[in-house]
Ligand SMILES: Nc1ncnc2c1ncn2[C@@H]1O[C@H](COP(=O)(O)OP(=O)(O)OP(=O)(O)O)[C@@H](O)[C@H]1O
């Protein structure tokens with residue numbers, strides 16, 4: 001059997017809540033509880049769940065932007081340390097929900113995309129790579145010298161995608177990548193992500209509270225509630241024949257699910 005590209009073992013993350021008084025007992029928020037997932041190369045895994053169910057916390061743990069309180073994350077079968085981290089940082093990239101806050105407003109588009117190439121010691125010509133990746137996300141090259149505030153919401157999210165893809169990752173984690181966009185632009189950006197995942201052979205972890213987005217892009221799905229994964233499997237079987245009451249409620253809230261591509 002192939003080694004999973006990312007795998008979690010009893011992953012947990014507790015946050016300390018502010019104390020009501022100095023003598024009050026420390027309360028914890030169990031944001032992620034005993035999560036075991038295994039993501040193979042080429043998987044398109046959707047993570048769904050209501051607001052506050054722990055989706056973003058799980059994404060941050062997968063990306064090592066946050067440390068677990070318990071359990072572990074393996075990358076290609078290894079616990080990461082020291083020198084391996086540089087390769088991991090290049091291989092696993094994220095797109096956030098709101099490009100307005102995830103892009104530095106003081107940087108022109110070309111600087112935004114150059115940054116990961118420099119930080120991750122990308123070996124090929126950086127300027128040529130900026131052009132190439134802008135073409136991949138279907139942006140005109142005149143945009144290189146523009147600043148985020150000079151772009152539309154859709155263009156900004158394309159720049160965020162270009163930055164994530166610049167150093168040729170193998171895994172893309174997208175946390176609500178289209179939630180901040182208006183309806184028409186959402187569809188375009190979803191189609192773009194779909195094409196790029198296919199063309200580049202990427203592994204996708206897509207987080208969304210919107211089941212229709214996951215139904216369109218993902219072949220597997222995990223449903224989160226109160227920090228736990230309560231149900232997971234092939235998207236068609238989970239959405240077509242949900243086993244858990246909470247999953248049934250999530251599905252009932254969507255007018256009509258689009259069919260899987
Ligand atoms: N840094 C933090 N400190 C304290 N509590 C936190 C922190 N980050 C997240 N939480 C709490 O952990 C829980 C899970 O939050 P998380 O952001 O992972 O949810 P989510 O599923 O991504 O929600 P949404 O759909 O609204 O983005 C929430 O109760 C949240 O308030």
Ligand SMILES: [Mg+2]
Nearest residue numbers: 055056057175
């Ligand atoms: Mg979130």
